[in-house]
Amino acid sequence: MTQVLATTVVVASLYALLAAGYVLVYRATRVLNLAQGDMMTLGGYFLFLVATSVPGQPVRAIAGAAALSALSGFLIYRLLMRPMAGHPIFAAVLVTVTLGILLRAAIVLVYTDRIRHPLGLLGLANPARPLIGGAVVSTFDLFTVGAAAALFAALFLFLRFSPLGIQMRAAGEKPLLASQRGINFHLVFALSWALAGFAGALAGSLYASNVRLDPSLGVLGLKAFAVALVGGLDSLGGVIPGALIVALVEVLSVRYGDPLLADVSPFLCLLAMLLVRPWGLFGTKEELERV
Amino acid sequence: MTSILELTLPLELENLEVVYHHVATAIQGVSLKVQPSSIVTLLGTNGAGKTTTLRAISGFLGADNAQIVGGRVLFNGRPVTGRRPHELVRRGLVLVPERDKVFETLTVQENLRALVPGWLAWRAGDRPRVRLDQVFEYFPLLADRRRQLAGYLSGGERQMLALATALLCRPAVLLVDELSLGLAPAVIERLMILVARLRDELGLAVLLVEQNAGAALAVADYGYVMEHGRIVYDGPRDRLLAHADVREFYLGVGHRAGRKSYTDVKQYRRRRRWF
Known part of the structure; x- marks a missing residue:
């Protein structure tokens, strides 16, 4: 039972990191960034890239990967999304879909589709940690939870109190x-994309270190999209309960059902939510009508 | 000879011409001057081109597929035609828009912080550095509601919040679009008196675009009347108040029985008819 809870929190943290990217970009620019999952993969490969050039220096590698991802988010807005201003939002969403496909293809072209493990290059190990109550998680599981908590606390403070955060809202x-x-x-919007890229890179780096790195990680982005919709696409606070619900259902279906069911369970959650409350747990109804 | 300093006006339009969608001329040959520390009002009915003029000044035409095809806008003696809106604001040319003037999902206090005050000025020392406590002094009501969401404010309170936020942007010239729109006469009067105080105490130059001529002329120093995209009449406040057509068509007073109908007046006959 404690294992279920622990795993749920870990999975939810990963989803929350990704879903924060969806919500940030949506709140600021009204665009659904369907390339978020592939931006996460890109973040993972940035870590791999930096780790191969400066092996054995985890702090530098992670900082470098995060900076590169934030920069790429900024550039994506500047080069692709800003020219779409004034066009229907739906066109901009299609651009993000295309961007996702192109990113995935580019990654395969450069790095092939081999599974990689950047952790060894960083010179780190990922030992298992027993928790009180008998549950066991990996070290990077704990890092994931910590990163999600830190990111959400920082985003809350930024958006609520800092002048730039208020300007963004x-x-x-x-x-x-x-x-x-x-x-x-335009600068503020580009910043929201940079933040989304940063959050995606956090998720990508952590997942790559913890589990594996391959070009198809972007599928996780789709699951996180379900999380963002369950929580309410325009609510950053809604991401946390949304992520916990989706993760719990997924963990339970792995444990008591078919593992294959687990892959679709986020979308079953989404379907259920869309039937009951289409604007999500903490979203606003009016917002939905505008979309 | 007057010196150069006296020639530099806060805001001046020279023969401004704006065309919508490359075909429809919205305003033509509009020239006007705003003297320092004065209120100039631009009067006219719906569709006369007042808002287009303001948009042309504040750099907002692109969003409507309109463009300036002739003339120029001088701000503190320098042409600013075609600059981006946020740059104009940072230089001190600040607009209070007609509608959508507050951020409804932000509290009053956050609204007062959601801005980048002007720093791109050439002579920043000349611009009043308005502080938050000063703003609350002008608008005590906002101080009481500072924690409320702006979406719950009434029309008059929104207008106050919009004026207050504009002040914190450190304007040298304040452009106000339809201050009186949808407000009760008593509220309009209070707001107009406030604008006059801003002129007198902060030395602001104000361009007040209004349909409500009576309310605007109560505080304005000078006025322009716009019809069909042209300035048809201008003069100091007292001359406008005494002008027969202005009295009849904009102030609704001074009508004498048996006098000319509005179709006889030159400006109204200009429109071409088929029959």
């Missing part, structure tokens, strides 16, 4: 009014 609500207040909303 303002620009997300009314970009034109924001520019009438001296806010360069």
